[in-house]
Amino acid sequence: MAQPQTYLKVAQDTDCTRVEFGEKHIIDEVVIRAIGNELAKLVDDSPRPRIVISFKGVEHLSSAALGTLITITNRVKAKDGQLRLCEINPQILQIFEITKLNRILRIEKDLAAAKASLASKA
Amino acid sequence: MASDRPASRFERTWHFREQRESIERLQMDVAAALDAAGYGEAAAFAIRLALEEALVNAFRHGNKGDASKRVLVECAIDPASVVIEVQDEGEGFDPGSVPDPTAEENIEIPSGRGIMLMRAYMTSVEYVPPGNRLRIVYERAHKG
Structure with missing residues (x-):
């Protein structure tokens, strides 16, 4: 039986779940919905999720993708978890700044900084 | 008159229903035209983003996902500006x-x-009443 297509690369580190995107353009609504479902499952599968999402290689992002990130952030917060975004290229970072989502999404420069910020939270 | 137009002027009209392959082909055609007209990476990023948002809004909010309805896209690109008009078959909105x-x-x-991002990246964003036709303009002199 064919496996459902996955759009995320997920690695379980000792201190967090690390996620990368398999797509460089996160704009297709079908793909965004599938990514949202995959992320939601990661949150649901953990009693207190600690997730780092790397945007390494991501070149384009739509407002629908921003919506999915907000939904996941709210889901993580509801479980008293932590979510960090990192390795975001300057053009994509500008989208977060224009929409002021950098106020509610915790964005770190790189993976090391993202992990360190998780560790530093009481 | 055609002879008055810059040599690199690109003009095209598409009518299509929501098919990701069609949107991707349109985006590729526009990207190639932008490159031919000398636009850089930042402009290409901005226009791709605005066009994507415009199309998603037209299909999702305008045509409300009705596969029998079409979206019209008109695009004119020259070295000075990019003008894209997107019209859906919906009732429009304010x-x-x-x-x-x-x-x-x-x-x-x-x-x-979506609209906010279009406004941020384009020189002008205008909805023609009753709101089912969108005109977005990117002026190189203004945006660089």
Whole structure:
């Protein structure tokens, strides 16, 4: 039986779940919905999720993708978890700044900084 | 008159239903035309983003996902400007009725950022009444 297509690369580190995107353009609504479902499952599968999402290689992002990130952030917060975004290229970072989502999404420069910020939270 | 037009002027009209392959082909054609007209990476990023948001809004909010309805896209690109018009078969809407997604009370709402992004990246964004035709313009002199 064919496996459902996955759009995320997920690695379980000792201190967090690390996620990368398999797509460089996160704009297709079908793909965004599938990514949202995959992320939601990661949150649901953990009693207190600690997730780092790397945007390494991501070149384009739509407002629908921003919506999915907000939904996941709210889901993580509801479980008293932590979510960090990192390795975001300057053009994509500008989208977060224009929409002021950098106020509610915790964005770190790189993976090391993202992990360190998780560790530093009481 | 055609002879008055710059040699690198690109003009094209598409009519299509929501098919990701069609949108991708359109985006590729536009990207190639932008490159031929000498636009750089930042302009290409901005125009791709605005066009994507315009198309998603036309299909989702305008045509409400009705596969029998089409979207018209007209595009004119020359070295000075990019003009894209997107028309759906919906009833239109008042863009002034869309809440500010950056307001404190709306910041955690997942939707409603498409128009804002278009306005941020394009020189002008105009909805022609009754609101089912969008005209977005990128002027190179203004945006660089």
